[in-house]
Amino acid sequence: MTKKEIFINSAFKENAIWSQILGICSALAVTNLMMNSLVMGLGVIFTLALSSSTISLIRDLIPKRVRMMVQTLIIASYVIIVDLILKAYMPQMSKALGPYIGLIITNCIIMGRAEAFAGKNPPLDSMIDGIGAGVGYTVVLMVIATIRELFGFGSLFGIQILGEWFTRWSIMVMAPSAFFVLAVLIWIIHGPIAAKVGK
Amino acid sequence: MAEAKSLRERRFYPVLFMIIITVIFVGLLATFYQLTRERVETHRQMVFKTTILQLFELPTDDLQSTYDAYIQEKMLDGRLYYAAMDGDSLIGYCLPISGSGLWSTIHAMVAVSPQLDRIRKIEILEQNETPGLGGRITEEWFTGQFAGKMLVQSGTAVLFELIAEDEPAGPMQINQITGATASSKAVVDMLYKEMSGFQQTLIQGAAQ
Numbered sequence: 304m305t306k307k308e309i310f311i312n313s314a315f316k317e318n319a320i321w322s323q324i325l326g327i328c329s330a331l332a333v334t335n336l337m338m339n340s341l342v343m344g345l346g347v348i349f350t351l352a353l354s355s356s357t358i359s360l361i362r363d364l365i366p367k368r369v370r371m372m373v374q375t376l377i378i379a380s381y382v383i384i385v386d387l388i389l390k391a392y393m394p395q396m397s398k399a400l401g402p403y404i405g406l407i408i409t410n411c412i413i414m415g416r417a418e419a420f421a422g423k424n425p426p427l428d429s430m431i432d433g434i435g436a437g438v439g440y441t442v443v444l445m446v447i448a449t450i451r452e453l454f455g456f457g458s459l460f461g462i463q464i465l466g467e468w469f470t471r472w473s474i475m476v477m478a479p480s481a482f483f484v485l486a487v488l489i490w491i492i493h494g495p496i497a498a499k500v501g502k
Numbered sequence: 503m504a505e506a507k508s509l510r511e512r513r514f515y516p517v518l519f520m521i522i523i524t525v526i527f528v529g530l531l532a533t534f535y536q537l538t539r540e541r542v543e544t545h546r547q548m549v550f551k552t553t554i555l556q557l558f559e560l561p562t563d564d565l566q567s568t569y570d571a572y573i574q575e576k577m578l579d580g581r582l583y584y585a586a587m588d589g590d591s592l593i594g595y596c597l598p599i600s601g602s603g604l605w606s607t608i609h610a611m612v613a614v615s616p617q618l619d620r621i622r623k624i625e626i627l628e629q630n631e632t633p634g635l636g637g638r639i640t641e642e643w644f645t646g647q648f649a650g651k652m653l654v655q656s657g658t659a660v661l662f663e664l665i666a667e668d669e670p671a672g673p674m675q676i677n678q679i680t681g682a683t684a685s686s687k688a689v690v691d692m693l694y695k696e697m698s699g700f701q702q703t704l705i706q707g708a709a710q
Contacts, residue, residue, distance in 0.1 A: 372520060383534075384534050388534075
């Protein structure tokens with residue numbers, strides 16, 4: 304596979320959310336605001352790129368039996384580094400995201416890519432695969448967040464779009480709505496779109 | 503024969519590997535922590551001082567000099583509190599309070615009148631409540647409800663009563679956050695506990 308194919312494969316064909324149904328917990332939790340989703344997505348892309356390439360770099364040294372422990376250790380370290388950098392240089396953002404950053408550790412996509420790709424492929428390919436998976440995740444998050452923020456708050460990226468006449472749908476602000484939006488999204492992709500692309 | 507087994511086939515290899523990789527990554531984290539510590543700490547102090555000044559509606563443009571001019575740090579019974587002075591007249595007190603929330607400890611700042619009987623304003627500094635639900639305790643509409651409320655009613659501290667989010671609140675009532683009863687209650691409870699304790703120590707201190 305070429306680098307481009309690796310990227311397209313992990314970002315879209317094997318998209319973590321709609322095709323593997325991984326990382327759903329965070330997709331439900333952070334998507335009521337677009338800004339939160341974007342920063343969460345960037346955090347995941349950064350962590351994925353670093354953890355996938357690191358794991359790939361030492362893949363021949365990792366004893367098979369303890370590989371999960373090693374993966375968790377590496378992922379957790381990078382997440383803490385992201386957290387420290389945000390705290391030191393982007394305190395406002397760090398405050399807004401608070402507990403979400405720590406949640407990146409438990410994002411199954413990262414360990415999923417480590418297991419499925421980084422453990423078997425060279426570092427650069429793994430990094431591209433990680434970035435691809437992160438981008439795929441971020442795209443889905445942004446789509447859900449756009450719908451939820453627009454109907455829940457009447458705004459996009461915090462900028463009011465819909466006027467006073469608009470009655471906010473409180474359900475969109477709460478987590479259950481993400482289930483509905485995500486389900487409809489997965490249905491559209493697996494139904495009409497897959498039929499067109501000819502999956 | 504002794505050469506037959508390579509290091510990686512040895513039984514202790516996984517243990518050795520884990521130890522080495524843990525040391526490397528913990529070292530990396532410690533380095534990052536040290537590098538960012540000072541910045542994080544300076545920023546935390548700044549936020550802290552800004553919050554205190556805002557609680558007394560003082561300007562925050564020239565943070566350090568305004569802080570030095572108006573705020574005095576005091577100790578009482580091993581706990582730190584702050585007195586805001588405008589020249590010789592006391593504007594009010596401000597003290598850090600904390601209590602257990604749903605997931606972790608909530609830290610807040612509360613400013614009270616010189617007689618300790620009325621809340622000027624409260625501000626939540628740190629919390630880890632459920633985002634979107636309990637996390638809303640930091641929002642202005644929730645904390646703003648406490649401003650101007652009486653803390654003491656006929657000699658005893660007031661425990662605010664929680665009522666539904668959209669009902670009109672009386673002087674001893676607070677609108678709770680729908681879906682976050684535990685977090686709302688945590689704020690009200692810690693205010694009651696900490697403030698009645700502070701009132702007592704300050705009264706005792708004054709009597710001595």
